[in-house]
Amino acid sequence: MDQYLWAPSSDRIESSNLVRYFKFLKEKKNLSLSTFEDLRVWSVNEIGSFWESIWEFSEVVFSQKYDLVYRSGSNFTDSKFFPGAKLNFAENLLRRTDSFPALVYRGEDGSKREVSYAELRSYVGAVAKDLKKRGVVPGDRVVGLMPNVPETVISMLAATSIGAIWSSCSPDFGVKGVLDRFGQIEPKILFTTDLYSFKGKDLSLAENLNQILESIPSIEAVIVSDYKNGILHFKNRTETVLPKDYPQKNIHFFETILIENEGTPLEFYQTSFDHPVYIMYSSGTTGLPKCMVQGVGVFINHWKELALHCDLKPGERIFYYTTCGWMMWNWLVSSLSIGATLVLFDGNPFFPTEEILFQIVSQEKINVFGVGAKYILTLEKSKFQPKDLDLSSIRTVLSTGSPLTTSGFRYVYQNWKKDLQLSSISGGTDLNGCFVLGNPILPVYEGEIQCRGLGMDVEIWNESAKSVIEQKGELVCKQPFPSMPLYFWKDPEGKKYKSAYFESYPSVWCHGDFAELKKNGGLVVYGRSDATLNPGGVRIGTSDIYGLIETFPEIADSVIIGQDWKEDVRIVLFLKMIPGKKLEDSLVQTLKREIKEKISPRHVPSKILEVADIPYTINMKKVEIAVKKTIQGEPVTNKEALSNPDSLEYYKNILELKED
The missing domain is CATH 3.40.50.980 (Rossmann fold)
Known part of the structure; x- marks a missing residue:
């Protein structure tokens, strides 16, 4: 087994909400579970009993109790949680209800407002x-x-x-x-x-x-x-x-x-438990955004993630760098249900200096600090170290939006703080939550997400729809969960809903992530399935290549796509260089050699080209599909979903992509 980067102390384990939940199950449900894996298996084998225990442990406020916890439907989307409840x-x-701070707002200019x-x-x-x-x-x-x-x-x-x-x-x-x-x-x-x-x-x-x-x-x-x-x-x-x-x-x-x-x-x-609360949106990079209607179940799943997986406690402070156009805002606001203080920030996370978020951490004594993986990788690239700032309050760092590279993990522990839980988390707007995320009582391994979420029946399936371990495949969820969409807006027959998740397997949620489950229970997400590469008919995730590229200081950013070429697919790597640097042949050859030796010969790009910019969505996710469509002369139907749509112009009519 690989050497872990961090492990919780016995005191930290014993004081965790998760251990308190173990004790609750033993005392109230006569359920003795020895390990987290025992708990996880029970949570998916007995989903009704599990979600009922979360209802009770979280002390849900209601005016009328549910008739039953879970009613299985004829298919995934027909299932109901807590029918009969009013809340x-x-x-x-x-x-x-007290005078304790609920919200602390910090602006770019140093301004501060508090709301109890x-x-x-x-x-x-x-x-x-x-x-x-x-x-x-x-x-x-x-x-x-x-x-x-x-x-x-x-x-x-x-x-x-x-x-x-x-x-x-x-x-x-x-x-x-x-x-x-x-x-x-x-x-x-x-x-x-x-x-x-x-x-x-x-x-x-x-x-x-x-x-x-x-x-x-x-x-x-x-x-x-x-x-x-x-x-x-x-x-x-x-x-x-x-x-x-x-x-x-x-x-x-x-x-x-x-x-x-x-x-x-x-x-x-x-309201009923399935009363609509939020309308969330897909990225909209392939057409009009899908409007996903979500109900009260979002709250109970958020509570589980925040309290049990992030170990957030009443009176603590949580921060996530987000806008209210990203689901992490909705997720963050649910921290109020814990009785914590939300620290809000609006502006650029690098203005006026790279220190601004760490200054807020130090001044506001933040305990749980969340950012996008790209934020961490940007600071790693600049060799930033938060010197002379008090980070003693940080207990947990959360990273999401894209896979965090192994070098990103090392950078945090070497330059931020050694004693913290670094939780890479992954899920989606679709479920307003996580399928895989952190765990306060388990070690952190380099490049790995710690565990599957409780109550989320997640497996990795190969092309034969068989569950696999230590093999790459599709991330699926085999059973319903409370925060799944109630329906899509103006989709009365559910065609858009079913098309989004159930085309591959009619009664199993196929999330569209290319991932791997490790023997120790951790996971690695390699990227979106529709962005995986398929040279010679072998599926390859992009995260390994991205991770290696991040180690080259002269490269500012990159995007990798698979170009359809002569009845096959070839890998094309686009690089954005730092100011003052140009892509030279020596770097091209070094990259190809490093990728061949450190990853595999199959990962070596056929073409490595320089571009002026890399396209991202408004929520800072790379859009490989839009790049692939552009180089192949296909229309990108909704460029307004991109933060820098003009960047796609750099990928049009590239002569080198018309040659062997």
Whole structure:
């Protein structure tokens, strides 16, 4: 077995929520389990008993208990969890009522705002009352075109507290990106701000908002908050001053709403467990984004992941670098159900310096620190070390968005802190959660995700649909789970839903990840299945090549695709060099030799070419499929889903790709 990078101390194991859960099962369920693997196997063999235990252990707030825990359907999507129950999503996030900080906001400019649990409940009650006065009823869509600020959290909780459905985009999506999402779901109310800030520049939303309102006639009211001051306006009884070019029709001020409805008691509309709470979106890189409707089950799965897998406890502080256009925002906000403090940040994670997030960690004493894998790899490339900063509070580091390379694992332990749990986590917007993630009582091995999620019946299947270990294959989930989509919007017969996950295996969720399960229970995700390479008919994941490329300091970024060529597939590697460097033949030969010797001859690219930029989605995921389509002359149908769509121009009509 490989040498582990970290292992929890006996004290840490004993004080973990997971061990407390073991004891709960023994005392309340007469269930004696010796190891985490014993627990995991039980959780998927007895899914009803498992999810009932999570309901009880998490102390779900409800007004009517369920008739039964789990009702199996005729297929995967027909299954029901907790039928008969009555509860409210927001009520379960707002259980804490005291003056302890619920939200701490930090801006690029060093600004700081705090909201206590008591204040949060008060603000949510005020906004909820306003929404009801405006005719919002259960099932109506309320949306946010918002930065990652406290007002966004307040707006979501207010909407879901009255049974409305929440959906959000971040301001950097652009007009078409917003219309492609909100335009499909026809919202009644839009929350937004006067502006947002990025890299020290204030960016107005006025022009974009005018176009959005002209294109979505269902929007009856726009509620605007002040980005710079926010709830400070409420406390000082002042109003937002809008730019002159800002829309004037049906505009209402967030701060005024708080003043007018101050002191409104919180009321929570009681819903069924399968009542819709969120509408989430696929990336939209191959067409209009799919609109995935998710219910209250999102909360109970988030609680399991946060409390048991991340070991988050009441009173602790959690941070995730995200926008409200990425599912990690929804995941982060569920930390309120634990009684923790959410630390929010809006802006660029490298501005004004690479230290900014670590300064926040040090100053706010963050315990669980989450970022994208690309953030870690960018700091590794620059050889950044958070010197002279107190990182003693960090217990767990979370990484997601793409596979974290083995060198990324080493970099964190060598340069950040040795005693921490580095949890690479992987799942998707589709389930608003994780299939595979961390574990506070198990070791961390280089390049591996620690375990499969409890209650998630995950296996790796080969091409014969057989479960395999120590072999690469498709990541599948064999049984339903509470956070799976209720349905896709405007998909009455479920055709889009079934096409997304059940085309390969009719009653098994095929997630589209190319992965490997290790003998020790850990996993390696090599990338998306549709981005795997297939030279000579042998499937190859891209993460091994990416990991090796990251070790070359002169290479800023890369993308790997499989080009259809002469009735086969050949590997093409595109490189973006750091400023002042050009791709020379000596580097090409070194790369080919290193890939051949350290990975395999089959992984060696047929072509290695320099490009000016690498395309990414708005959520910072590489888009190999868009690159492949571009080089093959096929249309990329929804470039607005990309953060840098113009970069695809560099991949058109490349002469070297028309030659052997």
